[in-house]
Amino acid sequence: MTTLLWILIALCFLAAFAGLVYPVIPSAPLLIVGFLIYGFGFSFTELTVSFWIIQTVFIILLFTLDYLVSSYTVDRRGGSQAAKIATTVGLITGPFIIPGIGLLIFPFVFAILTEKIISKKTWKDSVSIGIGTVLGILSSALLKGIAMLLMIVVFIMYVV
Incomplete structure (x- = not known):
């Protein structure tokens, strides 16, 4: 039973990292499910109040990083609200149409087309905004990946 529980915990953690590539996968909740499997399967004794406070800070960080980094990079290049919405649509649909x-x-592409067609910007400006969206996505994924890894390290430090 111990092995099965650890396998389930590891699968939750791996699935959470898959959320970096497939944004519809709820990364933070999957990490929490892994922690809860440990608690219910073994004991909540090691998962103290300080553990949950640290994890809550990381979860808030995960939820805000994506929005803040993406918005910053699009705003910095002069992107519109429509481009942000189009980028979000592209983030959700893109990995399912062409995995990875x-x-x-x-x-x-959605950011470029939105800026060109709806906002009537030049191709140069539209492409610049499109590049900003990609930089935002990559930066956000990197930062979220680091935060998730740190959440797992904290978990291991508390349970070992």
Whole structure:
């Protein structure tokens, strides 16, 4: 039973990292499910109040990083609200249409087309905004990945 519980915990953690490539996968909740499996399967004794406070800070960080980094990069290049919405649509649909690379291609193309067609910007400005969306996505994924890894390290430090 111990092995099965650890396998389930590890699968939750791995699935959470898959959320970096497939944004519809709820990364933070999957990490919490892994922690809860440990608690219910073994004991909540090691998962103290300080553990949950640290994890809550990381979860808040995960939820805000994506929005803040993406918005900053699009805003910095003069992107519109419509481009942000189009980028979000591209983020959700892209990985399912073209796994992996679709995560970058669709937001990039959607941002460019939105800025060109709706906001009537030049091709140069539209492409610059599209590049900003890709940089935002990559930066956000990197930062979220680091935060998730730190959440797991904290978990291991508390349970070992």
